[in-house]
Amino acid sequence: MNKTLLIEAVSVQNWTYILVGVTFAIYIGIAIWSRASSTKEFYVAGGGVSPWANGMATAADWMSAASFIGMAGIISFAGYDGAVYLMGWTGGYVLLALLLAPYLRKFGKFTVPDFIGDRYYSDTARIVAVICALLVSFTYVAGQMRGVGIVFSRFLEVDINTGVIIGMLIVLFYAVLGGMKGITYTQVAQYCVLIFAFMVPAIFISIQMTGNPVPQLGFGGELADGSGTYLLDKLDGLSTELGFAEYTEGSKSLIDVFAITLALMVGTAGLPHVIVRFFTVKRVRDARKSAGIALLLIAVLYTTAPAVAVFARTNMIETVSNQPYSDVPQWFKKWETTGLITFTDKNNDGLIQYVADEAQNELVVDRDIMVLANPEIANLPNWVIALVAAGGLAAALSTAAGLLLVISSSVSHDVIKKVYNPNISEKGELIAARISAVGAVCVAGYFGINPPDFVAAVVALAFGLAAASFFPAIVLGIFYKRMNKEGAVAGMVVGIGIMLYYIVKYKFGWLDDTIPNKSEWWFGISPEGFGAVAMVINFIVSITVMKFTKAPPEDVQEIVENIRIPSGAGEASNH
Amino acid sequence: MTPQEKAKAYWKENIRYVLILLTIWFLASYGAGIIFKDALNSIRVGGFKLGFWFAQQGSIYVFVILIFVYVRLMNKLDKKYGYDE
Numbered sequence: 001m002n003k004t005l006l007i008e009a010v011s012v013q014n015w016t017y018i019l020v021g022v023t024f025a026i027y028i029g030i031a032i033w034s035r036a037s038s039t040k041e042f043y044v045a046g047g048g049v050s051p052w053a054n055g056m057a058t059a060a061d062w063m064s065a066a067s068f069i070g071m072a073g074i075i076s077f078a079g080y081d082g083a084v085y086l087m088g089w090t091g092g093y094v095l096l097a098l099l100l101a102p103y104l105r106k107f108g109k110f111t112v113p114d115f116i117g118d119r120y121y122s123d124t125a126r127i128v129a130v131i132c133a134l135l136v137s138f139t140y141v142a143g144q145m146r147g148v149g150i151v152f153s154r155f156l157e158v159d160i161n162t163g164v165i166i167g168m169l170i171v172l173f174y175a176v177l178g179g180m181k182g183i184t185y186t187q188v189a190q191y192c193v194l195i196f197a198f199m200v201p202a203i204f205i206s207i208q209m210t211g212n213p214v215p216q217l218g219f220g221g222e223l224a225d226g227s228g229t230y231l232l233d234k235l236d237g238l239s240t241e242l243g244f245a246e247y248t249e250g251s252k253s254l255i256d257v258f259a260i261t262l263a264l265m266v267g268t269a270g271l272p273h274v275i276v277r278f279f280t281v282k283r284v285r286d287a288r289k290s291a292g293i294a295l296l297l298i299a300v301l302y303t304t305a306p307a308v309a310v311f312a313r314t315n316m317i318e319t320v321s322n323q324p325y326s327d328v329p330q331w332f333k334k335w336e337t338t339g340l341i342t343f344t345d346k347n348n349d350g351l352i353q354y355v356a357d358e359a360q361n362e363l364v365v366d367r368d369i370m371v372l373a374n375p376e377i378a379n380l381p382n383w384v385i386a387l388v389a390a391g392g393l394a395a396a397l398s399t400a401a402g403l404l405l406v407i408s409s410s411v412s413h414d415v416i417k418k419v420y421n422p423n424i425s426e427k428g429e430l431i432a433a434r435i436s437a438v439g440a441v442c443v444a445g446y447f448g449i450n451p452p453d454f455v456a457a458v459v460a461l462a463f464g465l466a467a468a469s470f471f472p473a474i475v476l477g478i479f480y481k482r483m484n485k486e487g488a489v490a491g492m493v494v495g496i497g498i499m500l501y502y503i504v505k506y507k508f509g510w511l512d513d514t515i516p517n518k519s520e521w522w523f524g525i526s527p528e529g530f531g532a533v534a535m536v537i538n539f540i541v542s543i544t545v546m547k548f549t550k551a552p553p554e555d556v557q558e559i560v561e562n563i564r565i566p567s568g569a570g571e572a573s574n575h
Numbered sequence: 576m577t578p579q580e581k582a583k584a585y586w587k588e589n590i591r592y593v594l595i596l597l598t599i600w601f602l603a604s605y606g607a608g609i610i611f612k613d614a615l616n617s618i619r620v621g622g623f624k625l626g627f628w629f630a631q632q633g634s635i636y637v638f639v640i641l642i643f644v645y646v647r648l649m650n651k652l653d654k655k656y657g658y659d660e
Contacts, residue, residue, distance in 0.1 A: 083630035220622040230622030292642035
């Protein structure tokens with residue numbers, strides 16, 4: 001390595017140390033300032049968070065390492081099909097705002113199993129809900145801790161496991177000390193960090209490629225090289241030349257795109273760590289407003305990501321396709337050493353052939369590096385490259401903290417307080433909540449260090465489970481007064497059961513010797529999209545069973561009438 | 576109106592708003608972005624084919640607008656029935 005390269009490499013690393021250090025100091029400072037002193041503060045931040053603060057916290061809570069690091073990369077390889085994530089992970093907020101958030105806020109307890117248990121007057125329903133909440137949250141949190149480890153190892157050259165442990169300690173500090181209160185205000189800071197870190201490189205690259213500083217417009221603009229060609233036409237042309245499908249067309253079937261989008265939307269609306277955020281605002285109208293603010297803030301990243309995907313893909317193809325391997329830029333070599341870019345010169349011509357045909361393709365690029373390497377590919381200044389690391393950490397930590405709170409409150413509130421020991425004192429419950437948070441961080445860290453092989457597959461499961469269990473049970477609980485415990489429990493159990501069966505059979509291949517062929521999928525729907533089918537089955541089973549069993553008691557029907565009226569939410573939260 | 580009648584009338588208007596807004600939600604995403612994508616792709620706006628634009632940009636803008644419209648409608652409705660606070 002020559003001298004200039006060395007200086008450059010060191011200064012990216014120094015920038016990373018500075019930016020990561022400063023942001024971590026801010027998170028810790030906020031945690032000390034916002035210690036929780038009651039269970040109400042620990043579970044729902046005292047219930048007095050402003051709509052803007054809650055909107056920012058929800059946005060950070062929702063946007064994980066996958067949204068920040070993974071999504072633009074996935075889209076840049078999937079083209080049109082990437083729309084399932086873009087629509088699926090934003091459209092769910094419309095369902096949340098219109099069908100769930102205001103009513104759950106009026107109901108005014110601490111957790112999702114609280115609602116299910118009280119509305120369906122049954123500890124069985126409560127326990128089923130707790131199991132779902134734990135399954136969904138643990139699968140999700142393992143991925144976040146792994147994300148923290150990866151960012152640390154790539155940018156600061158520490159071991160992945162050390163990175164996971166540093167991440168665990170930071171989350172432990174503010175989640176255990178501050179509970180929801182600490183998490184809320186660190187998430188507000190983390191939103192600012194992550195959105196700045198995502199937008200700055202995107203704006204730079206948009207100006208470079210199209211001359212337009214707004215990535216959403218540059219996306220559909222003309223190239224800045226004076227050729228008068230639109231960027232998307234250029235990429236469609238490059239893609240077909242290399243034998244790939246046209247970028248703006250997809251390769252998934254219509255019904256599968258439809259089902260995956262629906263499963264992700266409904267799953268989003270049913271995820272407990274997102275739902276509980278709406279328990280933290282003061283009034284019903286604040287819950288509605290903060291859902292809007294959250295989606296607005298999420299949309300900033302989600303409308304930029306597909307633009308970044310197009311910039312990165314065009315840039316990458318132009319930089320490497322048919323270029324001599326001896327001339328590749330420095331970033332190429334750097335990522336090659338991590339094994340995330342591999343080049344094998346199959347025909348020994350010294351050129352890089354990047355084509356769709358597997359037999360002739362010589363280049364394999366891991367899609368996760370598209371966002372991380374993008375600033376380097378575009379030759380952006382070192383501080384911008386370092387900023388991406390701080391942003392990735394903010395995204396992963398904020399989501400991990402939200403999930404850990406769901407896990408710890410499920411144990412301390414839903415299991416210990418509501419079922420096992422109802423006489424536990426306020427102080428005792430708070431201690432139990434903190435101990436469960438510590439336990440949850442340790443389990444999450446263990447999965448981060450020893451990730452199960454099926455981490456990627458279980459993400460589909462997390463959304464599928466949320467779609468198949470919580471969403472129908474909550475919606476029916478609000479909009480169908482006669483829905484009873486028999487119907488709801490039967491619906492959840494059948495919904496989850498069939499979802500698990502489908503994933504185990506078609507995603508893991510555990511029921512046969514191999515993973516069955518796509519042609520055997522029910523209705524041509526992939527395991528990722530099956531949550532939509534499982535949700536419909538839940539609705540049908542719930543309503544059918546309800547018809548043959550007796551109506552819920554009077555007082556439960558009164559609860560339903562009460563949550564439909566927005567006024568009086570303040571008192572409701574004080575019991 | 577008795578309190579029960581009032582609550583019923585409020586709920587009915589709320590359901591009407593939700594159904595109208597969810598219809599738009601469906602048309603913008605599943606309609607324009609998925610089912611009618613190919614037909615809309617024959618229309619171009621700048622460098623975008625319209626179906627592709629709805630799938631990767633337009634539907635998201637529509638979602639944001641829908642929630643804020645809902646917030647406004649419901650705040651008015653709350654006031655009309657005296658449920659605002």
